[in-house]
Amino acid sequence: MRVSPVPRPPRRTLIVLSAAALCAAGALSATAAAPAAALPTAPGPAEPPGGARAAAVYPNLTPKPPMGWNNWSYYMCDINEKIVLGNARALVRSGLAAKGYDTVTVDDCWMLKKRDAKGNLVPDPARFPHGMAYVGRRLHEMGLKFGIYEDVGTLTCEKYPGSLGHYQQDVDLFAQWKVDYLKMDGCNLPTAPGKTKERTYHDAYRAVSQALVKTGRPIVFSVSAPAYFQYDGDHVWHQVIRWSSETGNLWREGRDIAVEKHSGAKKWASITYNYAYNAKLAHFQRPGRWNDPDFLLAGDSGLSAQEIQSQMSLWAVMAAPLISSTDLTKLSPAALKVLGNRDVIAVDQDTKGVQGRVVQQGAGYDVLAKPLKNGDRAVALFNPGGSARTLTTTAKTAGLPKAGSYELRDLVTKRTSRTTGKISARVPAHGTVLYRVHPLR
Incomplete structure (x- = not known):
């Protein structure tokens, strides 16, 4: 979801942090504090949508929260084969892969602006001269998994071809490339005639989910739908989270984490904001189905040692996916120590599978x-x-x-x-x- 990561005042207070503390972090203005909302009192599992909406539950491919690396927050569209494989090698060389960081995901901008004559997506030959199947092979040779990005709409967030009208064709291509993880964004999805926005998103993500099953390849499915409903009111937002937990394995619930070009203060504000909305949603998570508050920023410039440790510890206690998005080839010893702390990782990866x-x-x-x-x-x-x-x-x-x-x-x-x-x-x-x-x- 490509929106500014600097939080605007939410329609609800998610977790009670003092207004002074949030202001100090740049998270909200002095006049923007909302009344405190009660903590959730119903800790039961997420309820699937009923009636005609009910669909087969997507296979449980993630008994533990996913771990790995994604280029977006650090590199954004400045991405190519060398950067991806260089960071993959750094995962292995640093020992992080052996500790569970095993999935390397290529985010937006990896393809050409037009499909080929058969309607297939085409890797950008300037960025990925050997193609995406080659990238997948190299990652698998390193003992890593291969993740890729697409969008359910007409275009991706950065205006590359989206999958609308090509769901089965695209996921069949990903399966042919031996993709292991699909992050499916939700930019540029027009509301279908006679449907609400929520129903349109539901039907689109359900169609992708079913298409993935038809490939016969076990591909972890990361759903971005809830992030597009965070400000549409809790009733709708929570309904989208419920069906996302049936449609895929993990789901982005809200705003993107900050990117490398932002200041340290904005990054810390972004971390505290994403923590706050995610912490309030613990009652939707269940073992094998994961709330996702977005990437780890350990290694980014501008953050203090305490701040990167806080994010790692909070994400671990919330059983969040641990997906780094930084330049791992230049990772400092301090940042590596945070990301590689086996005891903290063990909290995140605990087999009971409960969000704190x-x-x-x-x-x-x-x-x-x-x-x-x-x-x-x-x-x-x-x-x-x-x-x-x-x-x-x-x-x-x-x-x-x-x-x-x-x-x-x-x-x-x-x-x-x-x-x-x-x-x-x-x-x-x-x-x-x-x-x-x-x-x-």
């Missing part, structure tokens, strides 16, 4: 808790404000069972301590402390 929820809020801070497979809980203390503060919660608030004591492991510093129930830390500005909490007998 906000369990406590105060003026300008959030506490999130995520149940883990072995009975532990991940607990994140998030301070989006401009000065350090001590944040405190309890094992009971985090949903842990009663125990004589608890082991706290800070997943960033690796320090371990014990507590009888109090969970507390001094959290720096724009920081997040992420604990793994284990009840002791």
Whole structure:
């Protein structure tokens, strides 16, 4: 979804962050704060749309949140074969691929402006002189998966040929190229006569979903539909998320994350904004079906070490896809340490497959808790404000069972301590402390 990543005031308050903190981050103006909305109280699984809308559920191809790399946020349209394969090699060389970052996705602008005489999409020979099947082969030789971008409309967001009228033809071509992951955007989709915008999007994404199944190739399907309804009111937005969770494996719910050309302040505002809308949608996620608040920016210029660690920790506790979008060939040791932290990755990839929820809020801070497979809980203390503060919660608030004591492991510093129930830390500005909490007998 190609819209400015600098947040405009939402129609709802998503997670209560203090107006001062959000203003400091550039997320909203002093006059734009909306009344606080209640946290969701219905934690059940997403409900499929009924009646004529019901369709076969797309195969569950992602038992854990997807991980990998996408070029868009860093390179945008400045993309070519050398850049893609160079970043792929960096994934392997850095050890990130071995830690789960295994899908390399080529975003918009990879094709020519016109289809060929048979109606097929044509890779831009100047950008990809060996073609996309070659890119896929090279990625597979590295032990990686191959992702590609298209759009359900007449044109992609950058005005390249969209798939409307060619859904089966295009996904058959992707299957021929051995594509493993399809990101399907929703720009330039005209509302069909006699249909609402929501029904038009539903039918388009359902058609792509069915076409993908017909290829016989297991292709992870990333749905962008909800991002086009974020400001159409919660009822419609949530309905789109519900059917997206049946149509595909993951779905972009809202605004794009910031891009490399933006300032550090705008990037931090974008991270906090995307965190806020995603955290409120935990009740839609279920194991194997993932809310997607967009890319990780670790490695981008302008962000502090605390900010990139916060994004990684928050995305992990929310069981979000961990998809980096930066220049991995120039990744700093500090950024590599954040992206490659096995303990934080383990929280994201936990096989229980549950998105963490906000369990406590105060003026300008959030506490999130995520149940883990072995009975532990991940607990994140998030301070989006401009000065350090001590944040405190309890094992009971985090949903842990009663125990004589608890082991706290800070997943960033690796320090371990014990507590009888109090969970507390001094959290720096724009920081997040992420604990793994284990009840002791």
